[in-house]
Amino acid sequence: MGRKRRAMRWPQVAAPVLFAAVIVLVWQLAVGTGAVSSAFLPAPSDLIRRFWLELTQGPLLDHTITTLAAAIYGTVLATLVAVPLGYLIAKVRWVDLAMTPYVTASQAIPAVAVAPLLALWIGYGLTPIAFLCAVVAFFPMLITTVLGVQSLPQDVLEAAKLDGANAWQSLRWVEAPLAMPSVLAGIRAGVALSVTGAVVGEFTMGGQGLGMLLTLYRDANDTEGMFATLFTLAFLAVGMFTLLRVLQSVVARAITKEKKR
Numbered sequence: 001m002g003r004k005r006r007a008m009r010w011p012q013v014a015a016p017v018l019f020a021a022v023i024v025l026v027w028q029l030a031v032g033t034g035a036v037s038s039a040f041l042p043a044p045s046d047l048i049r050r051f052w053l054e055l056t057q058g059p060l061l062d063h064t065i066t067t068l069a070a071a072i073y074g075t076v077l078a079t080l081v082a083v084p085l086g087y088l089i090a091k092v093r094w095v096d097l098a099m100t101p102y103v104t105a106s107q108a109i110p111a112v113a114v115a116p117l118l119a120l121w122i123g124y125g126l127t128p129i130a131f132l133c134a135v136v137a138f139f140p141m142l143i144t145t146v147l148g149v150q151s152l153p154q155d156v157l158e159a160a161k162l163d164g165a166n167a168w169q170s171l172r173w174v175e176a177p178l179a180m181p182s183v184l185a186g187i188r189a190g191v192a193l194s195v196t197g198a199v200v201g202e203f204t205m206g207g208q209g210l211g212m213l214l215t216l217y218r219d220a221n222d223t224e225g226m227f228a229t230l231f232t233l234a235f236l237a238v239g240m241f242t243l244l245r246v247l248q249s250v251v252a253r254a255i256t257k258e259k260k261r
Contacts, residue, residue: 042224050224051231059213064232067209070126070201071194071240074133078190082138083183086145103142111136111197115204129201129209136197137190144189148182149175180251188244195237210236 024044030036031043038046054060088095114135118128152175160174202211210229217225 039223042227047224047227047231051228054225054228060228060232063208063210063213063229064236066126066207067195067198067202067211067233068236070129070198070207070209071133071191071236073126073130074135074194074197075137075187075191077130077134078137078141078194079187081134082141082186082190083145086142086183087149089142090146090149103139107139111200112204115201118201119205124206126207128205129198129207132201132205133194133197136200137194140189140193141183141186144182144186145179148179148186151182152178181248184244184248184251188241188248191240191244192237195233195240199233 027041028044031038031041042050051060085095085099089099090096111132115128115132118131122128122131156174156178157170160170198209199211199214201207202209203215206212210233214226214229217223217229
């Protein structure tokens with residue numbers, strides 16, 4: 001069984017790695033032969049050197065920590081609101097009827113339009129940027145929570161009631177474990193979006209994160225610096241997404257073991 005599982009995972013790893021290698025090779029050849037100007041698209045080898053220089057000797061690490069803090073702060077805020085509200089929307093009909101139209105309408109307002117209002121209401125700095133991250137991450141968390149709670153097997157819930165479980169016990173021991181994979185999937189999507197929200201906030205409200213660094217490099221026409229910052233943003237989003245995916249797998253295995261008991 002272990003060998004079969006490893007054999008099935010091998011193409012999942014090899015395919016994207018091979019595709020990336022081909023892209024980098026074509027990219028390097030295009031710039032190296034002069035087909036593409038390095039002023040517009042630096043060669044991968046130059047970008048790797050610049051990225052390492054920025055990471056070890058430049059301000060990249062400090063700005064990354066600032067953006068990461070805002071993204072995590074915003075993700076926590078969004079989770080604290082979206083998960084309970086999603087549960088109420090899924091379980092209480094009048095909450096669904098009252099809140100869903102407004103939540104849906106809020107998605108028509110772009111984050112860049114909300115940023116000036118947050119700056120006016122809260123001021124500048126980390127807090128309004130974190131709130132913007134929360135706004136961006138809120139909707140996917142809410143939707144997956146609603147879907148996760150609504151898809152709970154009714155026979156299991158009824159069995160818990162027959163066993164004498166009250167509302168809190170049913171939530172703690174039945175509903176929460178079963179809905180947790182969906183909730184974590186929403187948080188996983190939200191945390192990646194929160195990085196985007198942090199950059200948008202730093203574009204519009206200032207700050208000391210990667211958004212500000214990207215603006216500085218843009219104004220200086222520093223293409224290599226912009227690419228190094230963009231790579232960092234990608235690594236940051238993928239890293240946070242992957243950590244939560246691992247957490248989701250751990251939770252899923254724990255729930256499976258609990259069911260077997």
